[in-house]
Amino acid sequence: MALAAVHENSLTAFENLSSLVADSMRLVDALIDDHLKSDIPLIEQIAKHIIYSGGKRLRPALVILASHIHGHISPSTIALAAAVEFIHTATLLHDDVIDESDLRRGTPTAHTVWGNTAAILVGDFLFAKAFELMVTTGDLRVLQILSKTSAVITAGEVRQLVESHSFDLSIEASLQIMGAKTAELFGAACQTGALVAGASDQDALDFYHYGYNLGLIFQITDDVLDYQVTNDARGKVPGDDFREGKITLPVIYAYQMATVEERKFLNQTMIELNQTAEDLNRMRHLIESHKGFEKSLALAADIMRQSQPLTHKQGDFKVLLNGLLRECLTRNK
Amino acid sequence: MALAAVHENSLTAFENLSSLVADSMRLVDALIDDHLKSDIPLIEQIAKHIIYSGGKRLRPALVILASHIHGHISPSTIALAAAVEFIHTATLLHDDVIDESDLRRGTPTAHTVWGNTAAILVGDFLFAKAFELMVTTGDLRVLQILSKTSAVITAGEVRQLVESHSFDLSIEASLQIMGAKTAELFGAACQTGALVAGASDQDALDFYHYGYNLGLIFQITDDVLDYQVTNDARGKVPGDDFREGKITLPVIYAYQMATVEERKFLNQTMIELNQTAEDLNRMRHLIESHKGFEKSLALAADIMRQSQPLTHKQGDFKVLLNGLLRECLTRNK
Numbered sequence: 001m002a003l004a005a006v007h008e009n010s011l012t013a014f015e016n017l018s019s020l021v022a023d024s025m026r027l028v029d030a031l032i033d034d035h036l037k038s039d040i041p042l043i044e045q046i047a048k049h050i051i052y053s054g055g056k057r058l059r060p061a062l063v064i065l066a067s068h069i070h071g072h073i074s075p076s077t078i079a080l081a082a083a084v085e086f087i088h089t090a091t092l093l094h095d096d097v098i099d100e101s102d103l104r105r106g107t108p109t110a111h112t113v114w115g116n117t118a119a120i121l122v123g124d125f126l127f128a129k130a131f132e133l134m135v136t137t138g139d140l141r142v143l144q145i146l147s148k149t150s151a152v153i154t155a156g157e158v159r160q161l162v163e164s165h166s167f168d169l170s171i172e173a174s175l176q177i178m179g180a181k182t183a184e185l186f187g188a189a190c191q192t193g194a195l196v197a198g199a200s201d202q203d204a205l206d207f208y209h210y211g212y213n214l215g216l217i218f219q220i221t222d223d224v225l226d227y228q229v230t231n232d233a234r235g236k237v238p239g240d241d242f243r244e245g246k247i248t249l250p251v252i253y254a255y256q257m258a259t260v261e262e263r264k265f266l267n268q269t270m271i272e273l274n275q276t277a278e279d280l281n282r283m284r285h286l287i288e289s290h291k292g293f294e295k296s297l298a299l300a301a302d303i304m305r306q307s308q309p310l311t312h313k314q315g316d317f318k319v320l321l322n323g324l325l326r327e328c329l330t331r332n333k
Numbered sequence: 334m335a336l337a338a339v340h341e342n343s344l345t346a347f348e349n350l351s352s353l354v355a356d357s358m359r360l361v362d363a364l365i366d367d368h369l370k371s372d373i374p375l376i377e378q379i380a381k382h383i384i385y386s387g388g389k390r391l392r393p394a395l396v397i398l399a400s401h402i403h404g405h406i407s408p409s410t411i412a413l414a415a416a417v418e419f420i421h422t423a424t425l426l427h428d429d430v431i432d433e434s435d436l437r438r439g440t441p442t443a444h445t446v447w448g449n450t451a452a453i454l455v456g457d458f459l460f461a462k463a464f465e466l467m468v469t470t471g472d473l474r475v476l477q478i479l480s481k482t483s484a485v486i487t488a489g490e491v492r493q494l495v496e497s498h499s500f501d502l503s504i505e506a507s508l509q510i511m512g513a514k515t516a517e518l519f520g521a522a523c524q525t526g527a528l529v530a531g532a533s534d535q536d537a538l539d540f541y542h543y544g545y546n547l548g549l550i551f552q553i554t555d556d557v558l559d560y561q562v563t564n565d566a567r568g569k570v571p572g573d574d575f576r577e578g579k580i581t582l583p584v585i586y587a588y589q590m591a592t593v594e595e596r597k598f599l600n601q602t603m604i605e606l607n608q609t610a611e612d613l614n615r616m617r618h619l620i621e622s623h624k625g626f627e628k629s630l631a632l633a634a635d636i637m638r639q640s641q642p643l644t645h646k647q648g649d650f651k652v653l654l655n656g657l658l659r660e661c662l663t664r665n666k
Contacts, residue, residue, distance in 0.1 A: 040492050094457060098450050117431050117494060120453060124427060125487040127457070131464055131480035140468055143476055147464035154458040159373050161450060 024064045031082045059084045066193030076137040076196040086130035093123035142192045149188040156180025167255040183215030213307040220300040223248035239280045245270040250292035257290040357397045364415045392417045399526025409470040409529040419463035426456035475525045482521040489513025500588040516548030546640040553633040556581035572613040578603040583625035590623040
């Protein structure tokens with residue numbers, strides 16, 4: 001019920017949207033293919049393997065919709081959509097290396113080592129290619145916004161490494177980290193998608209704010225679903241965050257209300273990563289009993305209320321996006 | 334003597350050059366400081382530590398000289414010089430992680446792990462900041478050239494990982510890898526430095542070719558010096574390449590002429606990294622006896638002969654650069 005409240009609905013709009021996005025996404029995919037070509041076959045193999053490993057192309061879809069709402073989807077829209085997906089994939093690749101390094105489970109195997117090397121270099125390659133694609137829009141504002149966004153994402157990563165291994169992380173700090181790591185790129189995708197379609201700077205900025213909030217809502221909902229979904233319909237295994245000791249919003253809310261005994265359990269399972277088979281279920285009930293999921297979704301709903309559309313265009317955008325967002329959340333990331 | 338032949342001389346020009354570059358470099362350093370500011374103190378600390386750890390700012394100097402030769406050093410020159418240094422530092426940081434992973438000497442310590450994480454993220458941060466700086470030039474050609482260069486550098490890294498762990502690497506392939514990893518950024522620094530000072534596209538392209546060749550000569554000479562310098566005047570320990578099993582040009586030349594017994598030694602020390610204290614000296618004599626250094630420097634001299642200046646500007650540039658290059662090679666990288 002809480003989830004339904006977060007995701008407002010417009011099914012017919014969503015069907016139109018799906019075909020619109022699908023048509024453009026075919027162009028995006030063709031452009032991605034084209035830009036992954038390399039004299040070094042290994043780069044192409046690894047990059048394609050990663051780019052086509054089940055990502056739902058949510059961020060490119062934001063670019064496409066933001067351009068669509070402002071009148072037209074041009075070659076610049078398509079280039080920008082591909083660039084945003086490249087930036088997203090590059091940060092995911094580097095994240096994986098970092099998370100692995102931090103967990104340090106035993107000596108790395110040869111495969112793990114090659115994996116790290118490939119992840120670092122293919123990430124760098126995709127990042128460079130993203131900027132090559134952006135240059136083709138001929139719009140320096142796009143480059144300015146997305147280079148700044150890239151720096152903010154990285155700074156968010158560092159902040160997360162420094163601050164987020166503690167249950168004392170405040171809700172505010174947690175939202176800021178989420179903002180840097182996820183919401184900024186959502187916002188930039190909406191803003192730049194609007195700009196290349198001819199939106200005024202102010203209209204595009206309004207779209208940035210809407211996209212930013214959408215990113216927060218997306219991440220909060222995703223963090224809740226990681227505990228609630230019990231099958232693999234989303235294509236990822238539930239409980240990943242728990243197993244990795246990722247201190248998300250539901251966990252912070254639960255910790256704030258937890259007893260001494262429960263805090264001992266939280267420390268043991270999520271900081272020391274000393275977990276047994278039943279611990280995920282116990283964790284789920286612990287969060288539930290302290291209204292961790294409810295509070296997280298209430299915060300997401302609050303953020304949604306704060307970003308009411310001001311104009312007709314923003315209203316249309318919101319309807320389309322809510323449909324898209326639900327689609328993404330019920331499949332996978 | 335061979336080294337002296339490679340580095341043509343013009344001492345007076347070099348003294349003028351030093352003060353010109355020094356003045357501009359102060360502005361570059363101030364801009365670097367400014368762009369390393371971050372809400373996350375750790376980023377600033379790590380980035381500054383790395384940026385100020387003894388780099389000789391050779392690539393920014395190329396940008397400055399290329400602008401100077403074409404009439405004036407503007408704020409765009411300074412921004413570009415800082416950006417090129419950021420790209421160079423970012424690639425060095427990621428290189429370190431990759432080299433460390435490949436060697437895999439024992440289980441990583443906590444310090445090593447934090448080092449890797451920091452190196453990846455600070456590298457990404459610097460790369461993003463480089464593009465922010467480039468945007469301030471307002472020149473899309475600069476962004477086009479340097480995003481392409483960044484992709485080529487990464488592709489060169491991957492190619493090196495795949496191909497260069499064998500003595501059978503051809504001279505041509507070795508030059509291509511050197512080209513991608515080192516010479517492209519030298520070329521791009523010269524080309525974009527010229528462009529932002531108002532050079533024509535063709536003049537700038539000529540500067541690119543000159544810079545590219547300069548990069549090859551720089552790298553070849555550096556690889557020779559790694560065996561020949563016996564004190565630490567360059568700020569780096571001689572024999573690093575040997576200890577890391579880096580198969581450079583002098584080694585390839587030596588291997589081509591080596592006896593069965595010598596090839597056994599080369600395999601044991603440079604592939605298996607099974608080395609004793611006297612092996613560096615033995616290696617030096619082995620390369621010397623097969624004219625590995627001589628042939629490498631002759632190739633560098635050939636490349637220099639192929640890039641004769643066509644215009645007065647290119648002639649001036651060459652005189653200034655030769656002085657600068659020698660200065661850099663006799664100190665450190």
